[in-house]
Amino acid sequence: MFHWFEQRPFFFAVLVFVFVAFAGIIEIIPDFAKQSRPTVGTKPYTLLELAGRHVYIKDSCNACHSQLIRPFKSETDRYGMYSLSGEYAYDRPFLWGSKRTGPDLMRVGNYRTTDWHENHMMDPASVVPGSIMPAYPHHFTNMADIETAYAEAVTVKKVFNTPYDQEGMPKLGTWEEAQASMLEEAKLIAADMKNQAVKDAVANGQIPEIVAIIAYLNSLK
Amino acid sequence: MQNGAQIEYDYSVAKLFTFATILFGIIGMTIGVILAFQLAFPGLNNLAGEYGTFSRLRPLHTNGVAFGFSLSGIFAGWYYISQRVLKVSLKESPFLMAIAKLHFVIYFITILLAVVTLFMGITTSKEYAELEWPLDILVVVWWVLWGVSIFGLIGIRRERTLYISIWYFIATFIAVAMLYLFNNMEVPTALVSGYGSWIHSVSMYAGTNDALVQWWYGHNAVAFVFTTPIIALIYYFLPKESGQNVYSYKLSILAFWGLLFVYLWAGGHHLIYSTVPDWMQTMGSVMSVVLILPSWGSAINMLLTMKGEWNQLQTNTLIKFMVLASTFYMLSTIEGPIQAIKSVNAIAHFTDWIPGHVHDGVLGWVVFMIMASLFHMVPRMFKREIYSKSLMDTQFWLQTTGIVLYFTSMWIAGITQGMMWRAYDEYGSLVYSFIDTVTVLHPYYTIRAVGGLLYLIGFFMFAYNIYKTITAGRVLDKEPVNATPVAA
Numbered sequence: 001m002f003h004w005f006e007q008r009p010f011f012f013a014v015l016v017f018v019f020v021a022f023a024g025i026i027e028i029i030p031d032f033a034k035q036s037r038p039t040v041g042t043k044p045y046t047l048l049e050l051a052g053r054h055v056y057i058k059d060s061c062n063a064c065h066s067q068l069i070r071p072f073k074s075e076t077d078r079y080g081m082y083s084l085s086g087e088y089a090y091d092r093p094f095l096w097g098s099k100r101t102g103p104d105l106m107r108v109g110n111y112r113t114t115d116w117h118e119n120h121m122m123d124p125a126s127v128v129p130g131s132i133m134p135a136y137p138h139h140f141t142n143m144a145d146i147e148t149a150y151a152e153a154v155t156v157k158k159v160f161n162t163p164y165d166q167e168g169m170p171k172l173g174t175w176e177e178a179q180a181s182m183l184e185e186a187k188l189i190a191a192d193m194k195n196q197a198v199k200d201a202v203a204n205g206q207i208p209e210i211v212a213i214i215a216y217l218n219s220l221k
Numbered sequence: 222m223q224n225g226a227q228i229e230y231d232y233s234v235a236k237l238f239t240f241a242t243i244l245f246g247i248i249g250m251t252i253g254v255i256l257a258f259q260l261a262f263p264g265l266n267n268l269a270g271e272y273g274t275f276s277r278l279r280p281l282h283t284n285g286v287a288f289g290f291s292l293s294g295i296f297a298g299w300y301y302i303s304q305r306v307l308k309v310s311l312k313e314s315p316f317l318m319a320i321a322k323l324h325f326v327i328y329f330i331t332i333l334l335a336v337v338t339l340f341m342g343i344t345t346s347k348e349y350a351e352l353e354w355p356l357d358i359l360v361v362v363w364w365v366l367w368g369v370s371i372f373g374l375i376g377i378r379r380e381r382t383l384y385i386s387i388w389y390f391i392a393t394f395i396a397v398a399m400l401y402l403f404n405n406m407e408v409p410t411a412l413v414s415g416y417g418s419w420i421h422s423v424s425m426y427a428g429t430n431d432a433l434v435q436w437w438y439g440h441n442a443v444a445f446v447f448t449t450p451i452i453a454l455i456y457y458f459l460p461k462e463s464g465q466n467v468y469s470y471k472l473s474i475l476a477f478w479g480l481l482f483v484y485l486w487a488g489g490h491h492l493i494y495s496t497v498p499d500w501m502q503t504m505g506s507v508m509s510v511v512l513i514l515p516s517w518g519s520a521i522n523m524l525l526t527m528k529g530e531w532n533q534l535q536t537n538t539l540i541k542f543m544v545l546a547s548t549f550y551m552l553s554t555i556e557g558p559i560q561a562i563k564s565v566n567a568i569a570h571f572t573d574w575i576p577g578h579v580h581d582g583v584l585g586w587v588v589f590m591i592m593a594s595l596f597h598m599v600p601r602m603f604k605r606e607i608y609s610k611s612l613m614d615t616q617f618w619l620q621t622t623g624i625v626l627y628f629t630s631m632w633i634a635g636i637t638q639g640m641m642w643r644a645y646d647e648y649g650s651l652v653y654s655f656i657d658t659v660t661v662l663h664p665y666y667t668i669r670a671v672g673g674l675l676y677l678i679g680f681f682m683f684a685y686n687i688y689k690t691i692t693a694g695r696v697l698d699k700e701p702v703n704a705t706p707v708a709a
Contacts, residue, residue: 063280094432
């Protein structure tokens with residue numbers, strides 16, 4: 001039977017496609033809608049958190065840190081409640097990671113503070129002796145790309161109906177309003193930091209990457 | 222050919238891809254060794270500011286070796302093998318020749334742009350699909366060009382029946398096209414909102430769905446970049462180099478269709494104990510074990526091709542490369558299913574056993590087979606004898622030692638880590654803090670880095686040997702012929 005196909009490239013290619021696509025159709029499609037329903041209390045990221053998430057992605061933090069707590073006692077003891085599907089409803093892309101060179105960060109906002117992260121990014125071994133994480137001093141001098149964060153939020157609101165601007169949800173507003181609200185959020189974080197250059201930048205209306213990424217990490221609960 | 226007329230094959234594009242293979246191999250593997258040393262000696266992270274950290278280099282390494290090195294080698298193999306088993310020269314069709322050259326140029330530019338953008342931190346963060354949307358479009362363009370080349374050459378063929386290698390190339394083309402398109406569905410945010418960076422996009426899928434599509438893709442990038450095209454290479458080059466017929470036609474059919482049918486189901490094993498539905502996890506686990514059958518089917522078919530001719534292992538280093546490649550394919554395809562068993566996965570997932578598994582597969586199987594292919598092709602394309610057989614032999618043993626150091630250290634590291642994470646004392650508290658599980662790995666990370674370095678040195682030997690073959694090898698008056706496949 002297969003011999004017939006080996007002399008007819010077109011039908012051969014069609015048969016290959018059917019064989020390969022079969023699993024995807026059966027596995028992926030049925031639960032697609034169900035899994036994207038948010039759990040109660042899950043909210044989209046604020047603009048500053050989104051900007052921080054971009055920093056997290058830019059420096060591939062997910063290459064070494066997972067954001068997925070498996071349902072084992074050893075993991076819930078170490079990191080907190082195991083992950084639920086709906087908690088990721090606003091994660092585009094997902095950031096589960098595939099390797100834990102460092103610990104899981106799914107609920108890091110519950111047990112680490114702004115100044116801990118500040119020290120950790122500047123010199124990881126200063127807070128965790130023996131850490132093999134690189135230092136990220138450039139987070140203190142690079143400015144976060146807040147405009148792209150705004151662009152993403154506007155896009156997901158428009159295209160995927162992400163509930164921004166609804167009651168009890170993060171606000172977007174116009175670009176001017178968005179900048180003002182991001183700066184306000186940044187000021188709260190900078191108040192807990194020691195680095196004078198960062199404090200000065202925020203006072204001057206700028207938002208360094210470190211402020212954004214801390215906002216994001218603090219939101220992981 | 223029956224009428225005795227010799228077809229004059231055109232190797233210009235195969236040669237271009239050969240050079241690209243070596244160039245991207247050197248870049249990708251060098252970065253890999255740097256990464257390995259960074260894990261053992263973290264001080265090496267901040268030598269080049271933000272551009273030299275592990276986190277920036279890691280996607281560069283995976284993209285560089287998978288899509289730079291491996292795909293170049295696969296394309297080089299395609300432009301060499303296709304003409305021969307289809308009995309047609311690229312020269313006969315100016316159109317297909319132009320397509321092939323365009324394929325190379327756009328491909329090469331894409332990989333260079335990938336290097337630049339990843340260094341800058343422009344990434345979607347999805348593993349092996351990190352490139353942002355403008356580059357994704359370029360990838361689709363050269364993939365389609367390759368498709369035109371495949372079906373174009375098949376269209377003008379003189380050999381009626383498609384040789385096994387061609388089946389695998391077709392499967393590679395179709396499956397990767399499907400997987401890549403669906404996983405890279407994204408919305409450019411600047412186009413929708415009018416604000417922000419034009420190169421930024423947001424994934425079409427969210428959370429668990431995104432994970433599902435990503436690992437459906439990610440696992441099958443392994444299937445259709447690291448498996449099927451490499452099998453295509455070995456099905457041509459091993460019989461050709463040894464002068465033996467493929468052991469069993471029936472087994473090759475069974476293995477081929479079996480592999481295509483089962484492979485995609487196995488993607489779920491990346492998501493065991495995650496938030497995807499339980500039945501998918503179980504399916505991923507079970508199908509991974511079933512996958513042993515078609516995988517070993519191909520590997521056994523290859524090894525038995527050497528039946529009665531095992532003495533060639535002593536006389537022909539190239540056969541050694543290919544037999545070892547098949548053996549590592551078997552090792553890797555038994556290791557994968559073991560890791561996919563739920564209870565083993567609970568320990569292995571997130572640990573160094575996973576990169577260990579990937580690397581015994583790619584270093585032992587993919588890279589060995591691609592190097593062997595080039596060793597076979599280069600003397601025929603450039604009409605020169607291999608420059609140094611003893612250098613080849615040294616390279617073989619150096620790299621084999623490197624692989625063994627790599628996977629043994631990572632097995633130990635991974636299992637150690639997995640066991641330490643779950644260790645409880647008699648009062649029911651966790652015994653180790655996370656950092657304990659990191660610092661304990663230092664010796665294994667060092668061994669792995671040394672193993673990687675040996676392998677890299679071997680690759681430089683390979684590059685040198687090929688370079689000297691092309692420039693200073695003894696000129697052959699006619700191509701070395703070892704008969705079969707399809708006896709030319």
